[in-house]
Amino acid sequence: MTEKVHGRGTVYNPLVTDELLKQVNPENIQLKKDFLSYLRSIDRAKTTLESYSYDLDYFFCWNLLHNNNKFFVDMNKREFSRFQDFGLNENGWSASRVRRVKSTLSSLSNYIYNICDDIYDSYKPIVRRIESPVNEPVREKTVLSDERVNYLLDTLVEKKKYRVACAVALAVFSGSRKSELTRFKVDYFKDENIIFDAMFKTPEKIRTKGRGAKTGKQLYKYTLIDFKKYFDLWMTEREEKGIKCEYLLVTKDADDNWVQAQVSTLDSYAEICSRILGEPFYFHCLRHQLCSRLCKYNLPPKIIQEYFGWSSQDLISVYDDNEAVDDFGKYFSADGIQQQDEKTLADLK
Structure with missing residues (x-):
């Protein structure tokens, strides 16, 4: 089976x-x-x-x-x-x-x-x-363009699926892993947590993937300001439903109470997104998508590394789905080699 x-x-x-x-x-x-x-x-x-x-x-x-x-x-x-x-x-x-x-x-x-x-x-x-078999990818990898991501978010909003849109947008603009998305709290997105007029920074560290069952790797997480549109839509619906849970993404427990969402909650959202896109969707592809977008905007590798909380810049090449040939037009023309200026996260607004 x-x-x-x-x-x-x-x-x-x-x-x-x-x-x-x-x-x-x-x-x-x-x-x-x-x-x-x-x-x-x-x-x-x-x-x-x-x-x-x-x-x-x-x-x-x-x-x-x-x-x-x-x-x-x-x-x-x-x-x-x-x-x-x-x-x-x-x-x-x-x-x-x-x-x-x-x-x-x-x-x-x-x-x-x-x-x-x-x-x-x-x-x-x-x-x-003992020698191992050659490791070759066997699963289809979903690479989403900016246009496809916008289509997904627009469709979710049009269908008034604000809870799902908020979860997807959080992944799109923070690049967080699926399990990390469930740990964001509503209070993280107060105006006082906006830095450089460009992004939210969590006021406390969030447990991320890493050695240690209890603590993992503790990191401050960043979310681009574009997320606020989807956050506001979900907060309006939360207020209408009377949801008081401190966690941003929620689900109902066996007693019909709103509680912190589980990874399985995000899995059900992924199925909705797959049906909308007509292709396999999984939240991790949005982590790739954000890294690729930051690379496309010529952000310095050090900034991308810090944004994701990576210990090494080597991971950028793992998550960057851009093809080098796609960027040739930035640097080569009939007039010769063109110089490109590095940008900052504020330029993404």
């Missing part, structure tokens, strides 16, 4: 069952528990632990069915290679997924070597020595 993920397909094969897990080698079950306990002790994110847990359950169920339920510590490279072949060629996994699951197994292998060396003193971390 195929599980749809907001316009993009993921191959999903339910090998793991409760019945099979009950039959898994008890030594492997205990090893998994100890490994996850160790990861919690070094403050790995909950989502990381959940991903590792599922990957290991899958591997141990395969090991039960196809490898005599062997203890992980006793496995050899040929057996790990067979599992890799199973995932890639029998289950139809992408190379990217195979590499991700292999990374989990490698982390467990390293844990045994580095932490359990007093028990398994002759163990060698062999998983990392």
Whole structure:
């Protein structure tokens, strides 16, 4: 079967069952528990632990069915290679997924070597020595032009879907990740938080992606002033509905109360946007779109890096979807090479 993920397909094969897990080698079950306990002790994110847990359950169920339920510590490279072949060629996994699951197994292998060396003193971390399949993109990448983004926002406003328009606009003008969008509060968009007459700056740091289950990476977030139009429309609707929640994006809980939106709330918005655009939409494409737009406006790399809160300017090339040839007209003409001045964020108004 195929599980749809907001316009993009993921191959999903339910090998793991409760019945099979009950039959898994008890030594492997205990090893998994100890490994996850160790990861919690070094403050790995909950989502990381959940991903590792599922990957290991899958591997141990395969090991039960196809490898005599062997203890992980006793496995050899040929057996790990067979599992890799199973995932890639029998289950139809992408190379990217195979590499991700292999990374989990490698982390467990390293844990045994580095932490359990007093028990398994002759163990060698062999998983990392197995060659991985070539990683090639298998999902369609959605690249939205400025015109398509404006069309999406205009259509949402026309349909009076102000809540969705506000969420999309926040992503468009802040470049925040989907999970970060749910953490913005209404008070962040007071006039007193406008800087340089060009953007809002959050009065407090927001937890973003990064090492640490409790804190992550704390950053001030910026949102271009263009967002205010969509913010005002949503605030008017919030007032009409009597919504008092401090968080900007909200949903209703089981008791019909308005509470902070979840990632799943944004996922439902993505489905609405996909139908409007007639192509796969996912919020992360707007992070690419903003970076591409800032690059197109000749903002200095240092400014773009600071706006997104990146630790390195190398990420600009990852998120910039502009083709170099598209910009040739800025710099080359019949009169020779043309000099272009760098701009600031205020020039985007």
